[in-house]
Amino acid sequence: MHRMTEVALHRPALLLLLAFAHPGYSSAQQGAAQIDPRSARVVPRDYVVSATGNDSQPGTAAEPWRTLAKVNATSLQPGDRVLLEGGRTFSGPLELLSDDRGTPARNVVVTSYGFGRAVIDGGNGRAVTVDGCDHVLLQRLKLVGAGRKTGNVTDGLYLAHSTGSTVDDVEVTGFRHAGVEIVGTREARFTNVHAHQNGFSGIHSGGDVSKNLYVGYCRTENNPGDPSIRDNHSGSGIIVGHAEVALVEHCEATFNGWDQPWTGNGPVGIWTHDADRVTIQYCVSHHNRSTALDGGGFDFDGGVTNSVLQYNYSHDNFGSGYLICQYEGAPRFAGNVVRYNVSQDDGLFGHNAGIFVWVGDAGMESTLVHNNTIWSTKGSAVAYGISEKLTGPLPDIPFYNNIFVSQGPQIFREGQGRGKVGRFLGNLYWSVGERGFRVDGFKSLAEWAAAAGQETVDGRLVGLFADPALPRTGPAMLTSPADLFRLVEYQIREGSPAVGAGLDLRKLFGIDPGPWRAAEHPGRGPLLFVGRLVYYKGVEVLLEAVARLPGAELDIVGDGPLRAALAARAARPDLAGRVRLRGELDDAGLQAALAGAAALVLPSLLRAETFGLVQLAYQKGTARFGVRGTQGDTLFLKLAYMF
Numbered sequence: 346m347h348r349m350t351e352v353a354l355h356r357p358a359l360l361l362l363l364a365f366a367h368p369g370y371s372s373a374q375q376g377a378a379q380i381d382p383r384s385a386r387v388v389p390r391d392y393v394v395s396a397t398g399n400d401s402q403p404g405t406a407a408e409p410w411r412t413l414a415k416v417n418a419t420s421l422q423p424g425d426r427v428l429l430e431g432g433r434t435f436s437g438p439l440e441l442l443s444d445d446r447g448t449p450a451r452n453v454v455v456t457s458y459g460f461g462r463a464v465i466d467g468g469n470g471r472a473v474t475v476d477g478c479d480h481v482l483l484q485r486l487k488l489v490g491a492g493r494k495t496g497n498v499t500d501g502l503y504l505a506h507s508t509g510s511t512v513d514d515v516e517v518t519g520f521r522h523a524g525v526e527i528v529g530t531r532e533a534r535f536t537n538v539h540a541h542q543n544g545f546s547g548i549h550s551g552g553d554v555s556k557n558l559y560v561g562y563c564r565t566e567n568n569p570g571d572p573s574i575r576d577n578h579s580g581s582g583i584i585v586g587h588a589e590v591a592l593v594e595h596c597e598a599t600f601n602g603w604d605q606p607w608t609g610n611g612p613v614g615i616w617t618h619d620a621d622r623v624t625i626q627y628c629v630s631h632h633n634r635s636t637a638l639d640g641g642g643f644d645f646d647g648g649v650t651n652s653v654l655q656y657n658y659s660h661d662n663f664g665s666g667y668l669i670c671q672y673e674g675a676p677r678f679a680g681n682v683v684r685y686n687v688s689q690d691d692g693l694f695g696h697n698a699g700i701f702v703w704v705g706d707a708g709m710e711s712t713l714v715h716n717n718t719i720w721s722t723k724g725s726a727v728a729y730g731i732s733e734k735l736t737g738p739l740p741d742i743p744f745y746n747n748i749f750v751s752q753g754p755q756i757f758r759e760g761q762g763r764g765k766v767g768r769f770l771g772n773l774y775w776s777v778g779e780r781g782f783r784v785d786g787f788k789s790l791a792e793w794a795a796a797a798g799q800e801t802v803d804g805r806l807v808g809l810f811a812d813p814a815l816p817r818t819g820p821a822m823l824t825s826p827a828d829l830f831r832l833v834e835y836q837i838r839e840g841s842p843a844v845g846a847g848l849d850l851r852k853l854f855g856i857d858p859g860p861w862r863a864a865e866h867p868g869r870g871p872l873l874f875v876g877r878l879v880y881y882k883g884v885e886v887l888l889e890a891v892a893r894l895p896g897a898e899l900d901i902v903g904d905g906p907l908r909a910a911l912a913a914r915a916a917r918p919d920l921a922g923r924v925r926l927r928g929e930l931d932d933a934g935l936q937a938a939l940a941g942a943a944a945l946v947l948p949s950l951l952r953a954e955t956f957g958l959v960q961l962a963y964q965k966g967t968a969r970f971g972v973r974g975t976q977g978d979t980l981f982l983k984l985a986y987m988f
Contacts, residue, residue, distance in 0.1 A: 389424025389451060392416060393458070396433040413439045413465070420444045421478075424451035428909055429463030429486070437465045437472040437488075447480030449509055452916050454482045458909045462487040462516065462928075469496045472517070474503045481510040482916045485908065485928065490519035493544035494572055500526035501543065506553070508532055511916070514926055518542045521571055522549075529553030537925060538563040544571035546581040546612075547601070550588050558591040562826075562925065565596070569604035570612070570636070578639065580605045581612035582630065588620040595826045596628045598642075602663075603634035611635030611695070613668065614659070616644030619676060623652040629826050633662045638695050642688070644668040645712065647675025647705075654683045655859070658823065658832060659691055665701035665728070666691035666719070669742070671709035673732065678740075679710035685861055686717045687835050689821055697724035698757060699749075702766050704730070707737040715745040715850065715858060718835050720815075722777050726751040729766045730759040743768040745856075746847035748813050750775045754783040769799045771848035773809045782810050802853070811842040827937035871898035871925075873942035875935070878905030883948035885914070892919045899924045899946075902938055 391406070394416065398409035409430075410416070416427050417440045424447070429435060439455065447453035455473075457463040464487045465472040472488035475481050483502070490497035501517035504510060505528040516539045517524035524540030527533065527550035540547030540563070547565025550558060565582035582598025585591045598614030605611060614630030617623045630642035642659025645652060647670065659666035666688030671678045688699035699719035702712075719726040726749035731739070744767055749755045755774045758765065774782055774790060787793035790810040794800040800808030821834040837843050850856040872891065876882050884901065888911065891899045901911065901924065908926060915924035930938060939945070 389422065389426070391426045391428055392419065392421075393428045393430075394435060395430040396435075413437060421453045422446065423448040423453070423480070426454040426456070426909075426913060428456060428458040429465075431457040431459035431463055432461035434464040434466050437467040438470060439465055439473045441473075441475045441478040441481055443477035445478040445481075447478070447482075447509075449480055450918050452480045452482040452509075452511070453478065454484070454913055454916060455486070456482070456484045456909050456912055457486060459906065460904065464489055467491075467497065467499075467501060467520065469498055471499050471503055472501050472520075475507055475510060476503065476505045477507070479508045479510065481507065482513070482912075483511070483515060484513045484912050484916075485926065486515050488515065488517040488520075488524075490521070490543075492519045493521040493542070493569070497521045498573075500524070501540075502526065504528070504530055504533065506530065510534075511536070511921075513537055514928060515539075516541075517547075520544065521573065522546075524548060524565075524568070526551070527555055527558065530555045530558070532557045534559040534561075534922060535563060536561050537927060540565045540582075541567045543568045545574065545579045546584050547598070548582070549584045549586070550591075551584070551586045554587050554589060555591075556589045558585065558588055559922075560585070560591070560593045561595050563596045565601065565614075566599045568601045570602060570606060572604075572606055575606050576609075577607060578605065578610050578612050579607065580635070581614065581616065582633065583615045585617040585623055586619050588617070589622060591617070591620065591623045593623070593625045594627045597824065597826055598628070598630040599632050599824065601633045602640050603636070605636045608637045610672070611637045611639030611664065613639055613644040613646075613664065614642050614662065616646055616668070617649055617652065618644075618646035619648035620652065621650045623649065625652075625654050626656045627826055627829060628657045629659075629824060629829065630657070630666075631660045631662065631824055633664070635663050635695060638664070639668065640664040640695055641668050641701075642666040642691055643686075644670060645678075645681050645683070646670045647672040647678060649678055649681055651680040653681070653859075655685050656829075657686045658689075658821075658829060659686070659699075660689035660821070661693065662691045663694045664692060665696040666699045667717070668696070668701050668703070669712050669714075670701075670703040671705050671740075672703075673706045673734070675706060675708060677708045677710065678712075681712040682859075683712060683714045684716050684859060687832065688717070688719045688721070690721060690723055692721065692724045692728075696728055696759075697753070698726060698728035699751075700727045702727075702729040702742060703732075704735060704740060704766060705732045706735065709740040711741045713743055713745070713856065714747065715743075715856075716747065716847070716861065718748045718815075719750065720817075720835070721751040721753070723752060725753040725757040726755045726774075727767070728757040728759050731766065739766055741768070742766055743770065744772060745850055746771045746858075748773045748775075748843060750777060750813065750815075752777040752780070756784045758785070769808065770802060771807050771846070772800065773811060773813055773843050773846060775810065775812050802848070807848060809842060809846055813843045814838060814841040825937050827941045830941075870941040870943050871900045872944055872946045873900050873902065873938055874946050874948075875902045875938075876947070877903055878907040878911060880907065881949065881951045883950045884911055886950075887946060887948045888914050888920060888924065891923065897923065900938060900942065901926045902928075902930055902935060904929050
């Protein structure tokens with residue numbers, strides 16, 4: 346049993362921290378909650394749950410509880426922590442309800458202590474329910490269910506009617522519905538969530554409207570489909586529905602949707618519907634599947650307003666890379682922007698295009714699509730369809746300053762619905778192979794422009810049919826959002842005919858095109874620490890330094906006995922949302938973290954810690970190393986220099 350502490354640091358006491366070599370619980374945390382006479386407030390306490398504990402004990406470090414039932418029966422107060430023994434499995438559910446409460450300054454914390462994550466086994470039900478409890482931090486946990494086809498019938502984590510809660514560094518798997526289900530929640534953050542082998546989706550918001558959601562640095566993979574849903578889609582990665590103001594960034598969705606039982610509309614990697622002011626950016630969605638329709642990378646679906654899809658990469662999906670869709674009966678769809686995205690070889694089966702527009706009902710008013718790059722060796726760059734039931738006006742969907750490279754027709758109309766969709770101006774078109782320009786039966790850009798009134802401004806042809814001369818040396822199979830800055834295959838080089846060929850959208854149409862920003866690259870990311878989380882590494886001092894640097898962010902890679910204490914410090918208001926404890930990473934994950942870091946920071950409280958092996962490996966660009974191999978308090982770095 347590792348003894349742990351939470352020390353309330355004050356600046357004059359910072360130097361005293363350096364003298365502690367073996368932290369232990371304070372006396373106030375060894376018994377029942379006490380009253381601090383200076384503030385007349387209940388002193389927060391820790392409740393420890395261990396596989397070797399006993400529920401008749403007080404739940405302290407020396408005398409821990411054994412089951413989560415004791416936690417469920419306790420009314421948790423601001424600042425209380427529930428510490429679950431790492432590497433052990435506890436039967437769920439864990440339930441935090443309206444009689445439990447945190448505050449913005451003092452969250453209720455549930456996390457693991459010791460080595461590895463604690464596992465909460467939901468069996469056929471939920472692993473964790475947070476309903477009506479505000480300001481909760483769930484961190485460094487693994488939630489498991491009996492399996493989407495082998496008994497489980499619900500979600501892994503149900504977060505509902507909560508304000509100011511955070512879910513960080515949580516793995517969730519084996520649930521029939523969503524790995525993480527969000528309902529009627531405000532100011533919630535979901536970071537470093539790994540949701541896999543769930544049914545309906547990895548992460549989903551729905552039901553009562555949620556507001557101010559943040560989903561970042563999450564991975565949703567292999568969520569195949571819900572076997573009980575036979576009249577609608579299932580098997581998506583991330584779905585933001587019934588939401589007002591949400592940001593999804595630096596997330597990956599892959600290999601979802603391959604076992605959906607429904608034969609109609611299908612899943613998508615990352616998408617939103619019935620939502621307002623949603624931004625999806627710096628994400629990668631690839632190799633998603635469907636047994637029917639869709640199965641694409643990203644999607645603005647029915648009822649989305651005032652939302653932005655930008656700086657994303659989609660590739661090798663069954664459906665289109667970017668779906669713009671208004672389904673029958675959906676609320677108003679308007680004011681959306683799709684810009685600065687890349688699609689490579691999407692639409693392998695469904696839609697057969699990089700961008701697909703479906704006008705399924707009235708209420709679809711406008712979406713601006715500009716400065717995207719679509720590369721398709723399988724089908725078209727853009728395709729669209731219009732429901733035969735539609736009798737009202739068609740939407741305004743301008744396509745400006747995009748690059749469309751395709752093996753099939755650059756623009757393709759699907760079905761026999763009424764009319765056409767899209768105004769095309771300032772776009773560059775090119776053909777893979779020898780088929781040349783092909784749109785609406787025309788084999789010449791100039792002829793199509795003259796006949797259709799497209800690609801002309803004041804009688805001048807503003808479109809271009811030319812090879813964009815992209816620096817492609819092969820398929821860009823990048824999969825991690827941390828590597829987006831390496832996507833050089835689609836960067837415009839000097840001498841390309843695309844340079845300077847776009848329209849001035851602000852001057853011509855009064856459109857603010859927004860900034861063109863490549864994914865963050867070294868020098869613009871977070872600070873990074875790599876190492877064992879033990880006292881002599883000085884990570885506590887590093888956290889205090891970051892707290893005094895406005896806007897600074899810190900990623901901590903590694904594990905050790907101080908992890909829970911560091912997580913508690915990072916959850917306080919002066920650091921909230923700026924520190925991510927990422928645990929142990931494999932070689933690929935560590936390389937990505939190093940590549941995306943602004944600087945590697947290696948504090949130390951001992952002279953013996955000045956050898957600098959991690960720094961040496963960091964500076965040696967060809968070094969491979971990881972932090973998985975541990976023995977006692979020794980960190981092994983695997984260095985494989987390539988001279």
